[in-house]
Amino acid sequence: MTGIDDWLESPQGRYVMDWERSKIDSVVADLFGYNALQLGMPQLDLLAQNRIPLRQTIGESGKVDVVCDPRELPFAANSIDLVVMPHVLEFHEDPHQILREVERILIPDGQLVVTGFNPLSLWGLRQRLLRRPNTFPTNGNYISVLRLKDWLKLLSFEVDRGNFGCYSPPCVQENWLQRLHFMEAAGDRWWSFAGGVYLLRAIKRVHGMRLIMPEWKRKKARAKALSALTQKEINPRD
Numbered sequence: 001m002t003g004i005d006d007w008l009e010s011p012q013g014r015y016v017m018d019w020e021r022s023k024i025d026s027v028v029a030d031l032f033g034y035n036a037l038q039l040g041m042p043q044l045d046l047l048a049q050n051r052i053p054l055r056q057t058i059g060e061s062g063k064v065d066v067v068c069d070p071r072e073l074p075f076a077a078n079s080i081d082l083v084v085m086p087h088v089l090e091f092h093e094d095p096h097q098i099l100r101e102v103e104r105i106l107i108p109d110g111q112l113v114v115t116g117f118n119p120l121s122l123w124g125l126r127q128r129l130l131r132r133p134n135t136f137p138t139n140g141n142y143i144s145v146l147r148l149k150d151w152l153k154l155l156s157f158e159v160d161r162g163n164f165g166c167y168s169p170p171c172v173q174e175n176w177l178q179r180l181h182f183m184e185a186a187g188d189r190w191w192s193f194a195g196g197v198y199l200l201r202a203i204k205r206v207h208g209m210r211l212i213m214p215e216w217k218r219k220k221a222r223a224k225a226l227s228a229l230t231q232k233e234i235n236p237r238d
Helices: 004-009 011-028 095-105 122-129 145-154 174-190 216-234
Strands: 035-039 054-059 080-086 106-117 157-165 197-204
Touching (some): 011 197, 095 145, 106 145
Parallel strands (some): 080 106
Antiparallel strands (some): 157 197
16 A cells, blocks of 8 residues: 555654554454454554454555465465454455455454445545545545445344444644544534444354264154054954
């Protein structure tokens, strides 16, 4: 993602990531297990508040623990308890395959936390009007919450909770972001669906198999019924 380092250091980037970090911290703080992964944005430690002992950052480049293609994650199936994905899907050419890989490596009831830019917001409008192919964050293909929920549902995920945030316009200067801070409370109350970014938490569900038992009891009951009928035929006076 070109220009992400500069954006993270800008007032706009800090504004967005401060909100996302606080929400992610509250979500992952009480999640337990053995293995947790952060896929994307290695510049930030978004698993700092999690208590899982083995926490790794993975990605295609940067200061990561594992360098890999997110479409081919080098982890065994059903081996990861938690995956946090900040702004990965809307900036990759194959988001469906990334989600399939995440579903594969998560254990049953494993947790997925996703953040993304909301196309149905002032941020989405700016992205459509000022699309710049080499500048983050206007160089992505923003994915709506409804579409992402549909994708997750097809992969047997259950969306547990979601949040919208960053209702201020995507201003570049910090003083304007501060002046428009009142829009946070108003937006959360009156037009919550129009936040500039969102967070979704989903749980991998695996439907249990139905165990088919032998019909021993039914056969035994049939044998008893046949035996009683035979007795009546032998002793009709009874």
